[in-house]
Amino acid sequence: MALIKPEPESAIVVDHVSKSFRLQTDRAHSVKELITRRDRKSGADHFQALNDVSLEIPKGSMYALVGHNGSGKSTLLRCIAGIYQTTSGSVRVDGRISTLLELGAGFHPDLTGRENVYMNATILGMSKKQIDAVYDDIVAFAGVEQFIDSPVKVYSSGMYVRLGFSVAVHVDPEILIIDEVIAVGDAEFQRRCFDHLYALRKKGVTVVVVTHGLNTVESMCDGAAWLDHGVLQLTGTGPEVAAAYMDKVNAAERAEREAADEALAEELGETTASGSSKPVQVEDVQITAVEFLDGDGEVSPFGVHRDPFTLRVHYDAIRPVPSPVFGIALFSSTQVHITGTNTKIDGVDLGTISGTGHVDFAVDALPLTPGDYEITVAISDEYVQHNFDRREREYHLKVRHGGRLAPEGFMDLRGSWSVGSGG
Numbered sequence: 001m002a003l004i005k006p007e008p009e010s011a012i013v014v015d016h017v018s019k020s021f022r023l024q025t026d027r028a029h030s031v032k033e034l035i036t037r038r039d040r041k042s043g044a045d046h047f048q049a050l051n052d053v054s055l056e057i058p059k060g061s062m063y064a065l066v067g068h069n070g071s072g073k074s075t076l077l078r079c080i081a082g083i084y085q086t087t088s089g090s091v092r093v094d095g096r097i098s099t100l101l102e103l104g105a106g107f108h109p110d111l112t113g114r115e116n117v118y119m120n121a122t123i124l125g126m127s128k129k130q131i132d133a134v135y136d137d138i139v140a141f142a143g144v145e146q147f148i149d150s151p152v153k154v155y156s157s158g159m160y161v162r163l164g165f166s167v168a169v170h171v172d173p174e175i176l177i178i179d180e181v182i183a184v185g186d187a188e189f190q191r192r193c194f195d196h197l198y199a200l201r202k203k204g205v206t207v208v209v210v211t212h213g214l215n216t217v218e219s220m221c222d223g224a225a226w227l228d229h230g231v232l233q234l235t236g237t238g239p240e241v242a243a244a245y246m247d248k249v250n251a252a253e254r255a256e257r258e259a260a261d262e263a264l265a266e267e268l269g270e271t272t273a274s275g276s277s278k279p280v281q282v283e284d285v286q287i288t289a290v291e292f293l294d295g296d297g298e299v300s301p302f303g304v305h306r307d308p309f310t311l312r313v314h315y316d317a318i319r320p321v322p323s324p325v326f327g328i329a330l331f332s333s334t335q336v337h338i339t340g341t342n343t344k345i346d347g348v349d350l351g352t353i354s355g356t357g358h359v360d361f362a363v364d365a366l367p368l369t370p371g372d373y374e375i376t377v378a379i380s381d382e383y384v385q386h387n388f389d390r391r392e393r394e395y396h397l398k399v400r401h402g403g404r405l406a407p408e409g410f411m412d413l414r415g416s417w418s419v420g421s422g423g
Contacts, residue, residue: 009058009059009094010056010057010058010059010092010094011057011058011059011060011061011093011094011095011174011175011206012056012057012080012091012092012093012094012175012206012208013056013057013091013092014053014054014055014056014057014076014079014080014089014091015054015089015090015091015092016052016053016054016088016089016090017050017052017053017054017076017079017086017088017089017090017091018048018050018051018052018053018086018087018088018089019048019049019050019072019075019076019079019084019086019087019230020046020047020048020049020087021046021047021049022045022046023045023046023047048230049072049075049230050072050075050076050079050086050227050230051229051230051231052089052231052232053072053076053089053227053230053231053232054089054232055225055232055235057206057208057223058206058222058223059094059095059204059206060201060204060205060206061201061206061207061221061222061223062197062201062206062207062208062209062220062221062222063206063207063208063209063221063222063223063224063225064208064209064210064211064216064217064221064223064224064225064238064241065077065208065209065210065211065224065225065227066210066211066212066214066217066224066225066226066227066241066242066245067226067227067228067233067245068228068249070229071227071228071229071230072227072229072230072231073179073210073227074101074179074210075230076227077099077101077177077179077208077210078101079091080093080097080177080208081097081099081101081177082097083099083101093175095173095174095175095206096125096172096173096174096175097173097174097175097176097177098124098168098169098171098173098175098176098177099168099176099177099178100164100165100168100169100176100177100178100179101177101178101179106119106120106123106164107120107152107160107163107164108152109151109152109153110151110153111151111152112148112149112150112151112152113139113144113147113148113149113150113152113155113163114148114149116152116163117131117135117138117139117148117163117167118131118135120164120167121138121167121170121171124167124168124171124173125171126171126172130172134170134171137170138163138166138167138170139166141162141166141169141170141192141196142159142162142163142165142166143159143162143189144159144162144163147159158189162189165178165193169193169196169197169200173200173205174204174205174206175205175206175207175208176197176200176205176206176207176208177208177209178207178208178209178210179209179210180209180210180211180212194216194220197220209221214242214245214246214370214401215370215401215405215406217238217239217241217242218238218239218242218401218404218405218406219238219405220238221238222237222238223235223236223237223238223241224236224237224238224240224241224242225241226241226244226245228248233245233248239403239404239405240403242401242403243401243402243403246400246401246402246403247403249400250302250304250400253301253302253398283388283389284317284318284319284321284388285315285316285317285318285321285324285353285379285388285389286315286316286379286388286389287313287314287315287377287379287389287391288314288315288316288356289313289314290311290312290313290314290375290377290391290394290395291311291312291314292309292310292311292312292397293309293310293311293312293360294307294308294309295307295308295309297310301398302397302398302399302400303366303368303397303398303399303400304366304399304400304401304402305366305368305369305370305399305400305401305402305404305406305412306365306366306367306402306404306412307365307366307402308362308363308364308365308366309362309363309366310360310361310362310363311328311360311361311362311375312358312359312360313326313328313358313359313360313361313377313379314356314357314358315353315356315357315358315359315379316355316356317353317354317355317356317357319354320352320353320354321352321353321354321381321388322351322352322382323349323350323351323352323382324350324353324379324380324381324382324388325342325343325344325379325380325381325382325384326342326343326350326359326361326377326378326379327340327341327342327343327344327345327377327378327379327380327384328340328341328342328361328375328376328377328378329375329376329378330368330373330374330375331373331374331375331376331393332371332372332373332374332410333371333372333373333374335374335393336410338368338373338410338411339411340376341361342378342380342384343359344382344384365412365414366399367411367412367413367414368397368399368410368411368412369399369406369407369408369409369410369411369412370399370400370401370406371398371399371410372396372397372398372399373396373397373398373399374393374394374395374396374397375393375394375395375396375397376390376391376392376393376394376395377390377391377394377395378390378391
């Protein structure tokens, strides 16, 4: 007889939760106006932040809430934490909650770091003896030993959030709720945060996080929920929800880009009709456009990590050019030179070109990791001595997630792993 694996216990159950806020759109400017106004409710409006949301978060899991700004993620976190009362529906929480919802929440600016640690930890339910036992760990983790007896109003934003995070994760929580504050710290602090979250998960702590970092959702989260304008779109594993969310974002960006291209084409058409001439071409060959193509050969405003990708360079040669060299160089958004190549390096002779045409550089799987990149495109003579045309970091490429785990850094090495026995 097959054993039936029991369903994991839920730490949090959100049951048909809706939350609306009353907005005062037409306030009275005097007591007289408030008393004499006939329709006293005319200035009241309601904003529906959450609409009939239901989900369950298993104990000991790391769970992400994703969605665009204003989708209701933070409102849901505050309902779970008990900061907001739901308009309808209910939230059931099984465990002691520690929250880190905003930068320096609960800190008094005139108190020192030491005083704020004790005050904050006391509010979160710890006794002085318990705080004494973890105080040194809190301060060391935050890295503010030198300033612990200074008022926190003189702290930088990074010091502020490090101390707040350190208190939240050292109060021995059973449920930890985090609202996109880790991103404020530097890379070293973020790494320590994730290491500490991993240790908490091993202890069985449930972690609920709002994040825009889809790598975190894919690689660290057991489950996730996607909200859009307060409506639950999907729940599932981290990679499933991240992929579905990015598909929607990518489709919206593509539609927006196509609409912008159509508007530009109409504008250029009107300009041509009005009798304006094209720019005078002084070189033998010029770059007229650069396009990005997806695996179906369709023009796309972005590339997708590990999907087929083509960079197409359109040219216009006013006279025959023998064996021109087309080249590209990739830069990060911070202008770090990542890589580059050209037709000469790759052993490709294009022969003699003339008139209009295009040259494609294609990859079966785009190795760039998700992020923003700048691209330089150039056309030079066959000896790579003279540039006919060079567009320095003129083209911008967004690389999106493709529903797969992405490595750190800029490039995906795409190597293979194997295991052997013996020494």
